[in-house]
Amino acid sequence: MSEEDSIYDQIEIEDMTFDPSLQLYHYPCPCGDRFEISIYDLQDGEDVAVCPSCSLMIKVIFEPEDLQENLEKVPAVMNGATVAVSA
Amino acid sequence: MPLYSFGSNGHSQLSLGHTTDVSIPTLCKFHLPPPPSSPPSSIIPGANHTLLLFPTGEAYSCGLNHCGQCGFADHSHPLGAFHRLANPPPPEGITNPSPESTQWGFITAGWEFTILATKDGKRVFACGTGAKGELGLGSGMLTTVPQLRDTPTPAIPGTTIHQIPNFPPEGTYVISLASSIMHVIAVLNDGSCFGWGASRKHQLHHPKTVPIPVPKTTAIPRAISPFPTDPFPVAKAVCTQESTFLISSSGDRLAHLGLPTTKWKVYEQMPPSCLGYVDIQASWNGVYILKDTGKIVAWGRSDNGRFPPKGLTGVKMMAVGSEHVIAVLEEDGREKLVAWGWGEHGNCGDVEGDRAVVPLREVEIPGGEGKKAKIRCIGAGCATSWVWVDWE
Numbered sequence: 318m319s320e321e322d323s324i325y326d327q328i329e330i331e332d333m334t335f336d337p338s339l340q341l342y343h344y345p346c347p348c349g350d351r352f353e354i355s356i357y358d359l360q361d362g363e364d365v366a367v368c369p370s371c372s373l374m375i376k377v378i379f380e381p382e383d384l385q386e387n388l389e390k391v392p393a394v395m396n397g398a399t400v401a402v403s404a
Numbered sequence: 405m406p407l408y409s410f411g412s413n414g415h416s417q418l419s420l421g422h423t424t425d426v427s428i429p430t431l432c433k434f435h436l437p438p439p440p441s442s443p444p445s446s447i448i449p450g451a452n453h454t455l456l457l458f459p460t461g462e463a464y465s466c467g468l469n470h471c472g473q474c475g476f477a478d479h480s481h482p483l484g485a486f487h488r489l490a491n492p493p494p495p496e497g498i499t500n501p502s503p504e505s506t507q508w509g510f511i512t513a514g515w516e517f518t519i520l521a522t523k524d525g526k527r528v529f530a531c532g533t534g535a536k537g538e539l540g541l542g543s544g545m546l547t548t549v550p551q552l553r554d555t556p557t558p559a560i561p562g563t564t565i566h567q568i569p570n571f572p573p574e575g576t577y578v579i580s581l582a583s584s585i586m587h588v589i590a591v592l593n594d595g596s597c598f599g600w601g602a603s604r605k606h607q608l609h610h611p612k613t614v615p616i617p618v619p620k621t622t623a624i625p626r627a628i629s630p631f632p633t634d635p636f637p638v639a640k641a642v643c644t645q646e647s648t649f650l651i652s653s654s655g656d657r658l659a660h661l662g663l664p665t666t667k668w669k670v671y672e673q674m675p676p677s678c679l680g681y682v683d684i685q686a687s688w689n690g691v692y693i694l695k696d697t698g699k700i701v702a703w704g705r706s707d708n709g710r711f712p713p714k715g716l717t718g719v720k721m722m723a724v725g726s727e728h729v730i731a732v733l734e735e736d737g738r739e740k741l742v743a744w745g746w747g748e749h750g751n752c753g754d755v756e757g758d759r760a761v762v763p764l765r766e767v768e769i770p771g772g773e774g775k776k777a778k779i780r781c782i783g784a785g786c787a788t789s790w791v792w793v794d795w796e
Contacts, residue, residue, distance in 0.1 A: 326667075326689075331604070334535060345515055345585050347688055347726035348749055349412050349451045349786035370414060371748050371787075372760065 323374055324365070328352075330379035333366075337390045342366065346373055356391065359384055405439055406794060407432040407456075408769060411751030412787035415452035416484045417467035423482075427750025429741075429769045429791060432466075433485035439464055443792040449725075449785020450513035450532075451585065456486060461507020461523050463489040472548040472564025473516050473532030479549045479564070490560050492522050492529065510578055514538055514601070515585040520565065525577030528590065528625075531564040536586050537623030538601040540568045546623070571598070571625045584643035585688070589650075590625065595637025597650065598625040599661075605646040606662050631659065642686040644670050644704065649691060655681040668705035675701065685724035687745075692729065694722050700731070709761045710745050716764070725784030728752055730767070730791070732779045739779050741767045741791055749787040769793055 325347075333342040335356070342359070343351040346368040352375045354366035364377045408429035409418040416423050419432040440458045448455040453467035453474050464486040465474040472479050475489045492508065494501035502524060509523030517532030517539055530539040533547035541556055548564035557567040572578055576592040583589070587601030587608065599608035604620040613629035628650075639653035647662035647670050655678040660671045668689040675693075678684060678701070683694040690704030690711075698719050700712045710727065712719075720739070721732040728745030730752075743752035744764040752759070753767035767789075769777055775795035783790035 345451060347746065347786055349414065349417065349788070370412075373748075 323372065324376050325373040327376045327378055328366075330359075330377055330383050333377065335387045335390075337387070340391050342377070344375060346371065348373070356384055356387060360388070405432070405434055405441065405792075407444075407790065407792045409454075409788065409790050410753065410767075411785075411789050412749035415468035415482045417449065417452045417454050417785070417788060419454065419466040419484070419486045421484045423484075425749050427754040429753075429767065429789075431771075434464070435483075435485045435487045437488060439486070439488070443780035443794070445781070446511065447723075447781060447783025447790045447792075448511045448513045448518075449783060449788050449790070450518065451515045451786050452482075453513065453516075453518070453532075454486075454783075454785065454788070454790075455489075455511050455513055455518060457508060457511045461491065461503070461509060463508040463511060463520065465489055465518070468516075470549070471516050471533035473513070473518055475518060475520075475531045475563050475565050477551075477559070477562050477564055490563050490565075492520075492527060493560055495527065510581045512581040512583040512588065514583045514588065519581055519583065519588050519590075521578045521581060521590070525579060525593070526572070528568045528571055528578060528581075529560070529565045530568055531566065534586070534601060536602040536621040538583075538586060538588060539566075540571070540588065540600040540623070540625050541566055543621075543623040568625065580640050582641040582643050582648075584645050584648075584686070586645070587643060587648070589628075589641040589643060589648055591638050591641055591650075595639070597628045597638050597641060599628055599648065600625050607643070607646060607648050609661055610659070611662070611664050628661065640684065642684050642691060644686045644691065645688045647671060649674070649684075649686070651678060651681070651684060655679045670704040673703035675703065683722060685722065687724050687729070688726050690724075692722060692724050694719055698734075708746060709763055712744065713764050721779065721782055723782040723784035723790070725751065725788065726786045728762070728784060728787070728789070730782055730784050730789050732782060739777055741769060741777075741779060741782070743767050743789060746787070751784070751787045751789045771795070 333344045348371040350370035352366040444456040456464040466483045466486045504524040507523045510521040517534045521528045580591045591597045603622045612632040636657040638650045640651045650659045680696045693701045730743045747759045747762040752762040772795045778794045781792040
């Protein structure tokens with residue numbers, strides 16, 4: 318199955334919630350858990366957010382400048398893309 | 405109590421005393437005091453919490469309570485079994501309150517919040533959390549945990565449940581509540597309706613009366629803009645994720661609040677009326693009408709087996725979850741429980757093979773020992789399924 322086939326929905330980044338402490342965007346998954354993607358993955362051009370509890374994924378619709386405001390909210394880190402995201 | 409659940413259970417939202425998914429209907433647990441022996445009037449699932457409302461005005465909740473969405477003040481752990489919620493206290497300054505003013509009569513649940521109204525419909529309460537204003541308690545109170553020092557109204561003792569102030573307007577009362585995961589609609593006895601929560605996709609506005617700019621969130625109940633032409637008294641509402649549908653009492657009128665171009669064509673495919681409806685419910689991106697002919701009419705997202713099979717008849721009851729449906733069919737005087745749609749968590753039963761697309765199938769309910777199942781109430785949520793069975 319291609320990735321396109323397993324994309325459950327396409328979601329605009331404005332409809333997602335940004336969690337500055339976890340440095341990720343999330344959105345409800347129909348299983349009750351939520352789709353998550355780190356802001357640094359988005360910065361790197363990744364656009365697929367995954368649910369840790371099931372096989373569903375969403376494609377995030379965004380422009381790089383959409384991230385700017387939230388990148389400023391996260392604590393200064395060394396090199397975003399390589400920093401592990403932890404609770 | 406003969407309530408069975410199956411499906412997603414990571415936060416004990418199935419009330420089974422554990423946090424493992426099950427695909428076979430399993431008897432739910434109740435904390436004391438026991439619930440009424442007669443079936444609930446509705447089973448109300450949120451994302452990871454569930455409520456039961458009984459005709460006696462008693463309410464029970466279980467599952468995730470980290471932001472007080474189950475209504476209990478102790479939010480340190482999920483509720484592994486259904487616990488009885490406190491009744492609403494008598495209205496302030498009333499010495500002889502009517503029973504209807506101190507019982508629950510309406511409950512709806514969204515992602516991490518619950519909205520409750522008294523049986524007389526004159527007071528509406530909220531608990532849980534909603535960053536888009538889903539509690540209706542104002543932009544200063546988007547969550548009931550942690551407890552703020554100054555709240556618009558005090559919590560009912562021992563709970564996280566706060567009354568929404570100044571609502572409904574004097575002289576009116578709530579006749580129904582509906583919600584998506586992120587917005588809420590209250591229908592009042594005068595045929596008007598109010599909404600709150602997410603509103604970026606025009607969920608709270610008639611397409612012809614959308615203010616500019618559109619408020620992205622709405623944190624207190626606001627009157628839904630009157631219809632610009634040919635208004636009708638609203639009797640019922642259902643909510644998909646990004647749309648609201650308002651329905652007249654007979655079903656002859658149906659109106660859509662939302663964007664003129666919708667995902668999955670939930671507006672574009674809307675039928676002109678829903679005359680003869682018995683029940684109307686919404687999945688995240690679809691609407692399902694159960695007609696008095698025993699057939700289901702559905703529109704919106706239809707891929708991956710979300711719609712009932714063509715020619716399905718004899719439907720007595722349906723419950724629509726996020727991406728699956730369960731229904732009671734009557735064939736030759738025998739009732740059977742069926743399920744279809746997205747069943748990855750076992751919420752369409754113990755399916756062998758692909759659970760992502762489950763065609764309509766019967767779900768056996770264990771127990772009964774040869775007795776006939778009389779299904780009294782069903783419910784469906786975020787990959788969760790519920791059935792109350794009396795064995796006769």
